[in-house]
Amino acid sequence: MDTSEAFPQNVLPPDETKRLMDNAPSKITPAPTLKAIDDVDAGLTAAGYIPNRQIATAVYLAHHLQKPILVEGPAGVGKTELAKSVAAWMNLPLIRMQCYEGLDESKSLYEWKYGKQLLYTQILKDKIGSVISESDNLARALDKLHAFGDIFFSRNFLEPRPLLRALEQPSGAVLLIDEIDKSDQEFEAFLLEILSDYQVSVPEIGSIQAAVAPVVLLTSNSTRDLGDALKRRCLHLHIGFPDEKLEARIISSRVPGIDERLLRQLVTFVQQLRTLDLKKLPSVSETIDWAKVMVLLHTSVLDVTVVRDTLNVLLKFEADIEAAGKQLAAMTHKAQQAAGIA
Numbered sequence: 283m284d285t286s287e288a289f290p291q292n293v294l295p296p297d298e299t300k301r302l303m304d305n306a307p308s309k310i311t312p313a314p315t316l317k318a319i320d321d322v323d324a325g326l327t328a329a330g331y332i333p334n335r336q337i338a339t340a341v342y343l344a345h346h347l348q349k350p351i352l353v354e355g356p357a358g359v360g361k362t363e364l365a366k367s368v369a370a371w372m373n374l375p376l377i378r379m380q381c382y383e384g385l386d387e388s389k390s391l392y393e394w395k396y397g398k399q400l401l402y403t404q405i406l407k408d409k410i411g412s413v414i415s416e417s418d419n420l421a422r423a424l425d426k427l428h429a430f431g432d433i434f435f436s437r438n439f440l441e442p443r444p445l446l447r448a449l450e451q452p453s454g455a456v457l458l459i460d461e462i463d464k465s466d467q468e469f470e471a472f473l474l475e476i477l478s479d480y481q482v483s484v485p486e487i488g489s490i491q492a493a494v495a496p497v498v499l500l501t502s503n504s505t506r507d508l509g510d511a512l513k514r515r516c517l518h519l520h521i522g523f524p525d526e527k528l529e530a531r532i533i534s535s536r537v538p539g540i541d542e543r544l545l546r547q548l549v550t551f552v553q554q555l556r557t558l559d560l561k562k563l564p565s566v567s568e569t570i571d572w573a574k575v576m577v578l579l580h581t582s583v584l585d586v587t588v589v590r591d592t593l594n595v596l597l598k599f600e601a602d603i604e605a606a607g608k609q610l611a612a613m614t615h616k617a618q619q620a621a622g623i624a
């Protein structure tokens with residue numbers, strides 16, 4: 283059967299799905315089946331996140347291939363929000379790990395509860411002493427001491443950090459590894475085992491495998507290049523600035539009830555602003571803020587005065603505000619035209 287026709291129609295061919303799933307890590311229960319990319323689109327939209335086709339496709343494929351998604355793109359385009367919305371839509375707990383320089387295993391995977399270990403050894407001091415004193419030689423006393431060591435390095439004394447917590451969720455979870463580019467390369471290397479097998483090894487306990495593979499999203503602002511090994515294990519998704527139509531849908535979702543003509547003007551204006559040579563282009567988050575400001579000010583027509591007074595909501599550098607200032611009249615006029623006002 284020629285499946286090349288069927289694949290772009292949103293549905294992964296069943297035999298292809300099976301082949302891919304067979305290669306997936308063993309002992310992992312796959313999450314409930316999504317039949318089409320449109321299901322992702324509808325689910326995320328219902329959760330308030332308006333995805334484009336690439337985003338919905340990436341989430342659909344990640345679900346079926348049980349692969350993490352590496353989301354890259356400029357600030358404020360909805361990378362972190364995507365993970366939150368996937369969790370809300372799939373009704374799964376969101377476990378977020380914010381990356382930073384110096385993040386290591388003890389902060390991300392697990393730590394021993396030293397305080398509890400100390401407290402318990404204090405409480406059991408006499409008991410331990412009397413058991414050991416019954417030994418007739420040093421070797422036997424040491425054996426007994428080792429046995430106590432095993433008790434104190436058991437699951438009860440382990441404090442799970444985000445990565446382990448995500449693997450241990452009985453019904454699965456969405457694991458957000460946010461801003462991975464801020465962590466060190468060593469940490470990236472350490473993540474590889476977890477991301478390929480959904481399992482971790484704790485030397486004193488053994489390996490712990492996820493009962494249900496978490497949905498993993500990593501985000502990056504590309505402040506440094508990520509390693510090839512990490513990229514290979516992930517589906518890559520670039521989120522750029524949305525086109526006019528998508529941005530209007532996003533604003534409608536985030537600022538419900540906004541007047542249709544005001545929305546059209548705002549979006550047309552911001553899209554023009556993004557064609558200028560600026561230090562920092564306004565992102566979706568800025569358009570949302572600007573829309574809220576306009577609603578607050580009861581603005582219905584964008585004129586040069588109101589735009590100039592509020593430009594600092596969109597642009598974060600004085601040099602950019604000055605550069606855009608020269609074009610305000612033309613851009614405002616075009617925005618009004620788009621909304622059928624001028």
Ligand SMILES: Nc1ncnc2c1ncn2[C@@H]1O[C@H](COP(=O)(O)OP(=O)(O)OP(=O)(O)O)[C@@H](O)[C@H]1O
Nearest residue numbers: 330331332356357358359360361362363532566567
């Ligand atoms: N497609 C979208 N649908 C709905 N809301 C969106 C969408 N894209 C962005 N947003 C909104 O834009 C804002 C910024 O999103 P978010 O914090 O996810 O950005 P980010 O890409 O993670 O930025 P940073 O790189 O600075 O962390 C949020 O309030 C989010 O709700």
Ligand SMILES: [Mg+2]
Nearest residue numbers: 361362363501
């Ligand atoms: Mg973010």
